[in-house]
Amino acid sequence: MSTATATTTYTYTHTATYLSDVIMGTIADVLALLGITPDGATRWDQDQSAIAAWIEERSLEMVVLECRRPDGKVRPIFEFPVTYKATGEGEFENSRAAMARAHAKITSVPSGTTYRLFCTYRSGHTPQPGWGPGTRASTDGLRSTSFGTLAEAPHASASARYLR
């Protein structure tokens, strides 16, 4: 009796595309939930491409979404840390359903609130179009809530934290 098996090789590019997609999709849901007007398609592609490139080269530490209120206060803040694995094992999984349930914990923001994305790095990183140096707002005094793992991929995973 003969047997056959199929194997799939997952690349760093697959992991980077998947995690950047889930992170951006979560940001999209949060912006929609808060009623914050998102940037257009061109900026979206630029951001997703940059995040994917930095995950692929393993330089990205976390993606940060800051909500800036009309009075200048910056809250809430969402952090999406990326953790890298030594091996390329595992499948593509996400916890979008759990994240959707967590939406109930997210407090509303006043009309006119805008947003900014930041990335922090664990090592040197390749410059990407549309991205330059910036300074994050202070998180002093903000209470942090972990939303747990957002997505798993063979070479890395992403989680989510909510600071308010």
Place this chain on the structure above:
Amino acid sequence: MQRRREIASAPKRSAGEVWQTIRVLLGDTLDRSSSVKRADVDAALDPLGGVARMLISAGHLEGHPLVLVAGELWLEITTVSGGSALSLQENLNPVPGGAGASDWTLHVPQVEPMAKLVRTTVNGHDHLSADEPTAPVQEAAKASGGVDLDAVARWAREAA
């Protein structure tokens, strides 16, 4: 004529690439109609670029299809992500059934928390809608001059 197409999203494609694939599929399909111009289709889909990427990335199109209604054609487009996206056998050929269409509408699902954003985006655009499309069986009944569906149901019960 009810059709379905599944498009592979991440990790095979980024959201922007998925939307471009869907645009080409819609354009190729509607291009079969002599009454619909490709350039008009492209222009009509332009306003959706941002919100489409958001819906795709957030995984909303996996359970809630975009629906193209064009004459007798009812085309549902969903996305597939994860490992399944890499093994998905896609059919990206133009979808049959749109050749006789004189008009068309793309229905975008109102999925929370993006429902308001979807409504705002499609508002005022002739070929875009956030409304639920009319069920195809009803469209078919209208097109055929009005089949009495209740009578068909009665006949089916009696025949059983």
